[in-house]
Amino acid sequence: MGVLLPMAPLLASTSLLALTVPAAALAEVQAQSQSPAEDAWAAMRTYFYGEREIGIADAAAFSLEAPASTPDPAATSLTLRFGAQDIGQVRQLRVIIDNNPSPVASTFEFAQGARIAEIELRVRVDRWTSVRAIAETTDGQLQMRSVWVNAAGGCSAAPTAASGGALGEIRFRNTPDGRSLQVAIRHPNNSGFQIDPLSGNPIPPHYVSHIHFSASGRALLDVDTGISLSENPTLRIASDSALPEPVSVEVTDSKDAHFNASWRGPASGGETIGDAAVSAR
Amino acid sequence: MLRPRLAFALCVLGASANAAPGEFTLTQFAPGVFVHLGRPLDLDAPDHDDIANVGFIVGARCTAVIDTGGSVRIGRALLAAVRRQTRRPICYVIDTHVHVDHVLGNAAFAPLRPSFVGHAALPAALARSRRYFLQHYAGDLDAPATAEQIIAPDRLVQSSLDLDLGGRVLHLRAWPVAHTDSDLTVLDEKTGTLWTGDLLFVQRLPAVDGDVAGWLAVIDELAHSEVRRAVPGHGPLVTDLSAAFIPERRYLRALLDGAQSAIDLGQSLPEAIDRVAAAEKPQWLLWDTTHPRNVTRVYQQLEWK
Numbered sequence: 001m002g003v004l005l006p007m008a009p010l011l012a013s014t015s016l017l018a019l020t021v022p023a024a025a026l027a028e029v030q031a032q033s034q035s036p037a038e039d040a041w042a043a044m045r046t047y048f049y050g051e052r053e054i055g056i057a058d059a060a061a062f063s064l065e066a067p068a069s070t071p072d073p074a075a076t077s078l079t080l081r082f083g084a085q086d087i088g089q090v091r092q093l094r095v096i097i098d099n100n101p102s103p104v105a106s107t108f109e110f111a112q113g114a115r116i117a118e119i120e121l122r123v124r125v126d127r128w129t130s131v132r133a134i135a136e137t138t139d140g141q142l143q144m145r146s147v148w149v150n151a152a153g154g155c156s157a158a159p160t161a162a163s164g165g166a167l168g169e170i171r172f173r174n175t176p177d178g179r180s181l182q183v184a185i186r187h188p189n190n191s192g193f194q195i196d197p198l199s200g201n202p203i204p205p206h207y208v209s210h211i212h213f214s215a216s217g218r219a220l221l222d223v224d225t226g227i228s229l230s231e232n233p234t235l236r237i238a239s240d241s242a243l244p245e246p247v248s249v250e251v252t253d254s255k256d257a258h259f260n261a262s263w264r265g266p267a268s269g270g271e272t273i274g275d276a277a278v279s280a281r
Numbered sequence: 282m283l284r285p286r287l288a289f290a291l292c293v294l295g296a297s298a299n300a301a302p303g304e305f306t307l308t309q310f311a312p313g314v315f316v317h318l319g320r321p322l323d324l325d326a327p328d329h330d331d332i333a334n335v336g337f338i339v340g341a342r343c344t345a346v347i348d349t350g351g352s353v354r355i356g357r358a359l360l361a362a363v364r365r366q367t368r369r370p371i372c373y374v375i376d377t378h379v380h381v382d383h384v385l386g387n388a389a390f391a392p393l394r395p396s397f398v399g400h401a402a403l404p405a406a407l408a409r410s411r412r413y414f415l416q417h418y419a420g421d422l423d424a425p426a427t428a429e430q431i432i433a434p435d436r437l438v439q440s441s442l443d444l445d446l447g448g449r450v451l452h453l454r455a456w457p458v459a460h461t462d463s464d465l466t467v468l469d470e471k472t473g474t475l476w477t478g479d480l481l482f483v484q485r486l487p488a489v490d491g492d493v494a495g496w497l498a499v500i501d502e503l504a505h506s507e508v509r510r511a512v513p514g515h516g517p518l519v520t521d522l523s524a525a526f527i528p529e530r531r532y533l534r535a536l537l538d539g540a541q542s543a544i545d546l547g548q549s550l551p552e553a554i555d556r557v558a559a560a561e562k563p564q565w566l567l568w569d570t571t572h573p574r575n576v577t578r579v580y581q582q583l584e585w586k
Contacts, residue, residue: 065551071573075581077550120549153416158409165585173584175547182547184584197409232585236549 040098041130048094049142054134057143061086064133064145070125073154075230078105079120080133080145087240088115092136095121097228099129101155101193105228111219112138118180118238122230124191125151155193155227159203163188163231168259170249178242178266183211183249184234185259191227208233210252216244242266305358307366310518311472311510313339313449315366317359319350319515321485321566324382330355330421333382334512336476337363338469340446343372346395347467347476347512349386352421353430356386360393371395373444375453376434377478377514378461379406380490381414385421387432398444399434400455400463407433438465456480459496460487460514468508475511475522477503483516486565487529489575492582493537500530532561540579553580 045054057063061083070076082090093108105123110116125131132146169186185208192205205227213221225233237243245265252258308316316336322328330352337346337359344367349356363371374390376399377383384407387397400406411428419426436442438455445451452468460479467476479488480499489496504526511519519525539557548556554576562568 067551067573069570071554071570072577072581075577079549079551120551122550153413158413160581171584173544173547180547180549182549186585195412197412198405200412232581234584 040103041096041132044096044098044103049134052142054142054144057135057145058083059145062133062135062143062145064131064147066131066147066149068148069150070154073125073151074157074160075122076125076149076151076154077120077122078131078133079118081118082116082135084117084240086137087117088113089137089139090114090116090135091138093119094134095123096132096134097123097125097129097149098132100124100126100228101191102227104224104226106226107224109222109224111221114220115239115241116221116237117240118236120182120236122234123228124154124157124230125149126155126193127152155191156195158194158197159188159190160231168251168253168257170251170259170261172247172261172263174263174266175238176266178245179240180236180238181243181247181263182234182236183213183263184232185211185251186232187251187253189227189229189231189233193227205254207254208251209254211235212250213237214248214250216246218244220247305362307336307362308518310336310512311469311474314469314472314474314512315339315362316512316518317350317362318517319382321515323567323570330382330385333380333479333514334516335359335383335386336512337366337371338446338449338451338467339367339369340449341369342445342447343370345373345375345444345446345451345467346371346390347375348377348383348478348514349374349390351382351385351418353386353388353423354421356389359386360389372446373398373436373451375399375444375451375465375467376403376463377465377467377476378463379403379410380461380479381410381418381421383478383514385414385418385431388422388430391432396436397432397434398436398438398442398453400465401437401439402455403463403465404433404437406461406463407431456499457495458492459499460489461491464491464499466503473508473510475503475506475508477511477513477522479514481511481513481516481519481522481525482529483513483519483525484566485515486567486571487532487575488571489533489536489578493533493579497530497533497537500526500533504530528564532558532565535561536575536579540576540583544580544583550577550580 063081065079090110095105096103097105128150130146131149134144165186171184173182187208190203190206194203207227208225211223246262248262250260310316319332319334322332335348335350337344371393374395374397411431422430438453442453443450449471454466456464504523508522511522535558543553554573557576
């Protein structure tokens, strides 16, 4: 990244760790994270990054924005931006909400050379917490940004009035210049901590687990997601130039249902090509 | 164009309640119509249980209480205020909608066994809210806080209902989804005074928990009615209802149109929070907490329209 500390030891395999973590080990890390913020982070830091040095990035090189007091604990926007020199130089980005029951909100694996300048995601924030983003550059350095967010009840919030609709419907919204594209997925993204307010029964977890982005037929971004994303999971990516069209997304959820859709560029006015194909085992 | 503005400036009676702590103020707005004005505070402020306008109307036979405040404490203070004005029984407790700052005082009246009256959708709305109220507002109920203290209506208004207090009839009207899905207005025929519930906010920024387009439609109907005197859900008493709706309608229209425009232009939610209806900010109290919530809600609703 633009302004960095001395080289940290390079561990080539680290970026694969998130995909190969045994479930039991992850559960242990996440159980520990119920304790106060610093403890939660300390355990995750060791788990994901071991003894590697993590620098605090200059805000011009890498920034994380979130509301200090969220207007909606169940749908809080986090915006991550990379400086001009760092676009195309990022390998992985992990977003951690320390005090959430499942702290790893998302892990983004960038395809080589993916020119992503900005990522916005909407997350559930359960209580007052540190939110942090750790970026790993292609040369193996780790850089972190963090913010405090005051919130209450984002993970247990009841489904909203905007819930329902056709499961897996995908909507694209772009800026006129085609550099920024929002992908919204119609999905309850039930956290497992919600209670049906009328019956009083717990709502079982049912969430988007993975989103694959490709642009012009080439892989762009792979995102491991989970219960910390908001209802109707919404991600926005922006590049420093128009995104190569078409941008296709393939969504997988925790019941192994698959949803796909493509966006064919700003001229289409955000039009989706091909209906969202839904399949479930 | 000067006249309506002047009229609005004159129609606002009294400033927001500046009572000493512990003092429960009461204003007789019209003969037999008593109002306690809530304070312009946030929902997490120390006196957050005293932010809504609450009150009662006294008839020859009995009294109707309209909204009970955000705690059993406020409900009891309101009950004591009723007792200082009249010995007649309290036959009705009317809830104008589901929000915590208007209904948590209901429990203070339960021992008197009045009929609790509300919108036909209010029981379901309360059922959805009980858990949230208990988690976040337990301290506003009697300890230990229980779901039973959050009292639902036993008499429901489908579209309209008349209640006779003895020589004095109240016209209740249930509205389609607007501020919430359980909005009810109460018109005191005798004095021509309308209790709007939170369909009207004066000075305090309107909070959206229902449907903005629906709310604008309700405003159009109420603003064109014959009624002039009104008790808003929040803010000073009103003697020109049509004029009092102007700022609220202007804000809600800017909010709805601005959020739609932000979505159409591909603007992100944080951008929308910064930009939508930004020119309205100087006109309102509690903008910094309420406006971001409103934009977030409306933006998400419109995204899936």
